[in-house]
Amino acid sequence: MAKGTVAIKTERCKGCSFCVEFCPPKVLALSPVYNAKGYHPPQLIDPDKCTGCDLCGMYCPDFAIHGFRFPKAAAEPAPTVGAAA
Amino acid sequence: MSTAETPTEMPLCEQAPGENPICENPVEQFLRTDRMPHIWCPGCGIGTTVNCFARALLKTGLDLRKVVVVSGIGCTGRVAGYVKLDSFHTTHGRAIPFATGLKLANPELTVVVYSGDGDLTSIGGNHLIHAARRNLDLKVICVNNLTYSMTGGQAAATTPEDSITTTSPYGAFEPAMNIPHLVAAAGATFVARWTTFHVAQTMKAMQRMLTRRGFSFLEVISPCPTLYQRRNQMGDGLDTMKHYKEVSVSNNNANLAEIGMTKSGQITVGNFLEIERPDYLEAMRAQLRNRLQERYIEVGGAPCQN
Numbered sequence: 001m002a003k004g005t006v007a008i009k010t011e012r013c014k015g016c017s018f019c020v021e022f023c024p025p026k027v028l029a030l031s032p033v034y035n036a037k038g039y040h041p042p043q044l045i046d047p048d049k050c051t052g053c054d055l056c057g058m059y060c061p062d063f064a065i066h067g068f069r070f071p072k073a074a075a076e077p078a079p080t081v082g083a084a085a
Numbered sequence: 086m087s088t089a090e091t092p093t094e095m096p097l098c099e100q101a102p103g104e105n106p107i108c109e110n111p112v113e114q115f116l117r118t119d120r121m122p123h124i125w126c127p128g129c130g131i132g133t134t135v136n137c138f139a140r141a142l143l144k145t146g147l148d149l150r151k152v153v154v155v156s157g158i159g160c161t162g163r164v165a166g167y168v169k170l171d172s173f174h175t176t177h178g179r180a181i182p183f184a185t186g187l188k189l190a191n192p193e194l195t196v197v198v199y200s201g202d203g204d205l206t207s208i209g210g211n212h213l214i215h216a217a218r219r220n221l222d223l224k225v226i227c228v229n230n231l232t233y234s235m236t237g238g239q240a241a242a243t244t245p246e247d248s249i250t251t252t253s254p255y256g257a258f259e260p261a262m263n264i265p266h267l268v269a270a271a272g273a274t275f276v277a278r279w280t281t282f283h284v285a286q287t288m289k290a291m292q293r294m295l296t297r298r299g300f301s302f303l304e305v306i307s308p309c310p311t312l313y314q315r316r317n318q319m320g321d322g323l324d325t326m327k328h329y330k331e332v333s334v335s336n337n338n339a340n341l342a343e344i345g346m347t348k349s350g351q352i353t354v355g356n357f358l359e360i361e362r363p364d365y366l367e368a369m370r371a372q373l374r375n376r377l378q379e380r381y382i383e384v385g386g387a388p389c390q391n
Binding site: 060 | 110112113116120122125126127128130131132133135136137140256273284285288299303322323326327
């Protein structure tokens with residue numbers, strides 16, 4: 001189960017591939033598609049390994065990508081309900 | 086583009102733009118997004134430094150209405166146009182004089198000078214030295230790409246020896262300026278140098294600068310793939326970042342006289358210096374209070390509130 005993922009604004013990307021190179025778990029790759037300016041934006045190739053560490057977001061010179069962690073699942077209400085009864 | 090080429094799994098935020106606040110890039114609030122994409126070349130490191138700066142601002146939690154960015158002319162000078170703060174794009178080399186006036190007229194402001202090596206050390210070199218000497222409470226971020234980029238890649242004061250540029254087709258032979266050594270000698274109270282590869286360290290240094298008083302100077306070595314790296318057969322922006330990773334040596338206690346930039350040699354990085362001494366306003370007030378005694382009436386705060 002992935003801890004996080006990345007959000008990509010593909011139209012801002014200029015294909016420098018800083019995010020691909022410096023991603024610690026190496027979950028990104030440049031996609032074969034082009035954006036409107038003719039660059040190859042990155043895509044997640046291994047979504048399960050993404051930790052949402054946001055290092056890609058710190059490297060991106062075009063503010064096109066950032067990582068984020070999924071919010072923790074809400075605390076299960078079942079035990080408290082059971083205890084009160 | 087045929088539909089068959091489209092990635093099967095689109096990123097989460099492409100599917101539902103604006104619906105989930107977590108999908109919003111945290112630095113977006115600091116940017117004038119209507120001006121994006123910016124003019125910086127693919128592989129240029131200036132955007133990375135702005136990214137670090139925005140994240141540093143986010144972490145310090147400063148009141149954004151009291152943060153001002155002043156830039157001069159050049160590629161890095163464009164930063165003033167892209168940050169959603171009060172910002173000034175000043176004349177060539179005069180970012181520091183402008184910031185000096187701003188700081189002295191309204192001492193409550195956090196004034197950041199964000200400019201390039203050509204603007205700060207060549208055309209505005211004198212101002213840099215004197216601002217450091219006076220210990221003005223300015224935060225100077227100098228993005229050093231080792232050349233004059235916006236005008237076509239001429240040899241700058243920071244161009245390392247033997248580099249090929251437009252104006253040195255057989256290699257530059259003037260010794261390059263060692264900026265951290267210069268500002269430390271002139272009296273700066275915080276001096277650091279990092280490269281665009283060291284994003285976390287750059288962000289932390291910026292955070293430190295934003296929260297301390299006194300003249301703080303940060304040099305960020307950045308690739309200029311279009312003009313410097315290409316003419317010197319040093320690859321593109323990514324190759325330069327990998328090169329920085331290889332040759333950078335972090336040493337906070339480095340001898341500043343020995344850390345000048347060379348074409349492909351070691352890059353010494355670190356937070357070299359942090360000392361405390363009275364800043365310009367403090368020193369001025371203390372001197373006047375001393376001389377004038379009870380005749381001195383201190384005027385504080387912002388003079389132009391209404």
